[in-house]
Amino acid sequence: MKQELYTSWHDTKIRWLLLALLCLFQAGCSLCIDFPFVLATEIQNYYNVHQQDINYLYAIYSMPNIILPFFGGIIIDKIGIRSALLIFCAFLIIGQSSCVYSAQVKDFNLLKVGMFLLGLGAEVSLLVTQGALLTKWFFGKEISLAFGIQLTFIRVGSIIAVNQLPQIYVNYGNSFVACMTYCLATILIITLSCIIETVIDYVSDRRDSNHYQSQAQLQLEQQKPVSCKDLKEFNYGFYLISISCMCGYCIFFILQLNALRMFQIRYNLTFFYQTLLYSLPYIICIILTPIIGHIVDKVGKRPYFLILSGFLTTLSMLVYSLNNDCSVQNECFNYALIGQILNGMFFSLFAPLIWPCIPICVSTNTQGTGFGVVCSMQNFGLTVFPIIVGKILIEETAIGYLHMIYFLGFIALIANISNINIYFYDRYNGNKLMSPTVKLPDYQIILEQEDEQN
Template sequence: MAEEDEEARALLAGGPEAGSGVPGGARALPALCDPSRLAHRLLVLLLMCLLGFGSYFCYDIPAALQTHVKRDMQVNTTKFMLLYAWYSWPNVVLCFFGGFLIDRVFGIRWGTIIFSCFVCIGQVIFALGGIFNAFWLMELGRFVFGIGGESLAVAQNTYAVSWFKGKELNLVFGLQLSMARIGSTVNMNLMGWLYSKIETSLGSSGHMTLGVTLMIGGITCILSLICALVLAYLDLRAEKILHKEQGKTGEVIKLTDIKDFSLPLWLIFIICVCYYAAVFPFIGLGKVFFSEKFGFSSQSASAVNSIVYIISAPMSPIFGLLVDKTGKNIIWVLCAVAATLLSHMMLAFTLWNPWIAMSLLGLAYSLLACALWPMVAFLVPEHQLGTAYGFMQSIQNLGLAVISIFAGLILDSRGYLFLEVFFIACVSLSLLAVICLYLVNHGQGGNLNYSAKQREEMKLSDPE
């Protein structure tokens, strides 16, 4: 048992040498207060996971309250989907500069606090838009919220790299993603119930009830801000005790690198944009879809709409391990996109229980993220990774902003069947891009579809 404890401490503390610079007095600290001890690092990990909880909880509040927002603010679906578009617009640019601001301007501690403040302020403005019956104010709130949301995720990952190096880092990233998905799931299943309770308390529905509900939901953002403040204190304290440096994102952004991007990389960008365009906007509109087509109650519709996030919470780390052990990334991406296409076709053209299609979508969504994003690292040198990932996130947000508006227009003018056909077309384009990627990679003798064994042999033959 003692050996296991020593092993765990070595793993999470980055080895026995981590405490070598600790003054003699610091060794007498209780385990929970000693930055070189397992208990303290687990406390930091908990704070890292909770750091993004409020942001992910509040991101899908419009989806959880779609009916209430449209009714109380007297807007159509096109205007409703602007709440998602305005979140994405700032991140078309910030994906390139968020890491720079953290590394060069604010530092990880102040950067995390500042971006958490943007999330809190954005949610408050969003709620005030409901209270004062001003939809433009709600749009402004989502824009401010978006400035903080994506950059906060960059800060969260930077803290993880700073505190947890080596093999355990993938596990930490998996735990952070799981907590984020739990935040989205809790939101989907809680906000409708909260609205009804406030409606009963105030005696009527309307924009005031909506605004108060949104304000209470914003408490989760305050939780994230508190975590940011405590993390900053603990990180500063660890720097003094262990003489550790502030975390860096490792992002080096050079827009001139874009001209060097290869055809397979551009195909990956197309897969990313077309795939996520058929997932996030659909979830944003899904609750009413399940109520209207399948006759679900509000609570049941929220539950089935959140199943994608529920499944991705435990399955993302599992699929990540699966892809690591097997390789064959393109085949796994092909399976994920094909499963998503089947899921949307079931929802569009059958009356089968939607739990089946949504569970399949949840599995496919988790698998795609684990297989698609790592392929970028196989195609570009390390010094261009920051630019490649920044550009990928940038066009993803651009695509989501445009598709969100377009999806609202289709739903207002044509209905849910045409909307599903549109999503099927998006996934079909993604599938076509995957097939092209397979053919191009095969023709060029690329390594994207290597097995794990082939990749290991390639590393041994070319250590650099």
């Protein structure tokens, strides 16, 4: 009798190669979808529109994702991660191509169509599909660390965008076409990385299917099919996490969407300081997010960290709500600096905490649906709230931006209530979120083979 030790690729260093490819995809995708944030002034000048229209542009991007991520999650659970990822990448290419054509013919309505199509592809592929793939390869191992690293590279993409896109715009003679073409080239490159991801995952599944026998196969066969009825089985804690995710992401991204113009109009800062302050939260996230993810894997205590993140964003809103006299250029830099540091610390703590909570709260075969529901709620907020902010900023004045901060402070209050409720719900329902990441045993199968002796 001879025994052969089998180890899945999920338990080897190959999972880190897949994470690297996933991070490349995240950075490139984020670079492209952030252009309304970092080119707000350029878009206004090029298309002769206002900041209100920039907020509507982001609302249009988020609009299809109120519903699509939920159904995208079901699609993932039905047809598989790989097929879904390639389908959504096709939407990215078509959407960015529409943005390029919009810039060529100078038609703002076509830019709206492009953003809508980018929303169809980016949110599901960036969050739902990639989140499900990351969970598949890292669940029971270094899942919070893995989420922290990939979220860091989303921020890397944002920093590249704020530094590269305005420079490309100027270097090519105030050409918005050049910026959109650069984004299209980036989309094509990350699509290639996505194809490599799917090949690695496919080969890994084929290897595993040839070796996983008996008990493992029986468990897969006994999993019930995914349906909309799964929503009734998600517990109260899951929906609290969804509300917290919606509020946290809305606060951060709506503030960043309007940050450059706010620093210019309300705080009277020069372009250098505007760009520096805009990049600062992302830089903080790059440094802290993987570290926090690793710490959470080791110690757990997720509800405590969520409450702390809510406290930090509330402090940030309080700093921004101070009504200062900024008539002298750059005099109010320190107030904006403190606000952005707190904002960066909040998001570095919040982002690697919230996503790994989802697979903890749902069953294995409904993880795609779980990610989809959370993304749907998140994009509900990112559709409705920017429209409200757009109404607040019909007149771009210092007072208008102060009222925007008051509105974001109200969202922060909802987030804090949700985070506190998450703590109490988890405390009386098994303390799953308080526990460190469970180290699952290596999935090894002993293949017994008879020695043939003649």
